Amino acid sequence: MVLLIGWHLSKVLLSPLIINKSNISELIKIKITTSFQSLSKRKGRISLNAQRLSERLSRVAHYVPKASIVADIGSDHAYLPCYLIHNNLASKAIAGEVAKGPYDSALAHVREEQLEEYISVRFANGLKAIENEDSVDTVTIAGMGGPLIATILNNDLDRLATVKRLILQPNIHAKAIRDWAITNEWKLIAEDILREDNKIYEILVLEKGEMSLTQSQLLLGPFLMESKKEVFLSKWQKESQEWTRILEAIQDAELSQEVKMKKEELEMKLQIVKEAIST
Numbered sequence: 001m002v003l004l005i006g007w008h009l010s011k012v013l014l015s016p017l018i019i020n021k022s023n024i025s026e027l028i029k030i031k032i033t034t035s036f037q038s039l040s041k042r043k044g045r046i047s048l049n050a051q052r053l054s055e056r057l058s059r060v061a062h063y064v065p066k067a068s069i070v071a072d073i074g075s076d077h078a079y080l081p082c083y084l085i086h087n088n089l090a091s092k093a094i095a096g097e098v099a100k101g102p103y104d105s106a107l108a109h110v111r112e113e114q115l116e117e118y119i120s121v122r123f124a125n126g127l128k129a130i131e132n133e134d135s136v137d138t139v140t141i142a143g144m145g146g147p148l149i150a151t152i153l154n155n156d157l158d159r160l161a162t163v164k165r166l167i168l169q170p171n172i173h174a175k176a177i178r179d180w181a182i183t184n185e186w187k188l189i190a191e192d193i194l195r196e197d198n199k200i201y202e203i204l205v206l207e208k209g210e211m212s213l214t215q216s217q218l219l220l221g222p223f224l225m226e227s228k229k230e231v232f233l234s235k236w237q238k239e240s241q242e243w244t245r246i247l248e249a250i251q252d253a254e255l256s257q258e259v260k261m262k263k264e265e266l267e268m269k270l271q272i273v274k275e276a277i278s279t
Contacts, residue, residue: 068138078106098127127156146173150180166206187211191223
């Protein structure tokens with residue numbers, strides 16, 4: 001007897017398949033094997049993300065003091081807290097998320113890794129994920145703009161009462177964090193910079209204390225200026241080219257007061273970068 005199977009078991013094959021009864025058991029075996037392999041691959045991805053971070057998050061993890069109690073704000077899938085617990089870099093962790101989708105993903109991931117005893121996933125806005133009784137000593141915030149990170153910190157300064165270290169990874173405008181740090185008496189103890197997937201990221205590590213920075217250090221970062229890694233030079237050369245293009249575009253235009261101020265700001269930044277790169 002001949003059976004016609006239209007679209008073979010969840011589109012494993014993309015064309016109609018004609019088989020005999022004698023082949024059905026073999027077909028089922030293939031389907032079961034395929035499904036098992038697919039599930040294993042999915043589990044492999046989850047385990048890999050918990051055990052092996054991206055280079056960007058690995059660098060963030062590098063600055064977490066051993067045995068810390070960490071609050072990761074904007075934790076997404078909670079990859080960083082899971083990694084910190086798995087590698088004994090944190091004794092406990094909080095994964096804070098303000099968006100429902102990432103919050104659900106973080107919950108699922110922590111359960112998948114069987115770390116509910118060590119990681120508390122909280123649906124909260126910014127530092128409101130932290131309670132005084134948590135005794136959090138380290139806060140990580142990664143993957144946001146510098147002004148947003150500064151706003152998150154500023155909105156709930158009282159939640160930083162027990163915090164000794166901030167590890168912040170802005171995608172853009174790191175200067176906003178340096179400005180915030182000076183105003184709120186936090187000092188830089190380290191900076192890092194890296195390229196990943198054609199994007200350049202800075203990492204700022206702060207502890208409590210007073211700090212003063214020059215205009216050049218505010219823009220470029222004191223530690224980064226000193227090390228002058230290739231990626232640092234590349235970042236600011238590219239920024240300079242963009243600023244030069246903007247200045248050339250408005251060179252002959254009639255400028256409002258606001259645009260004149262922006263022009264002066266760009267010219268100042270260009271001079272700062274030129275001096276930093278050439279020395």
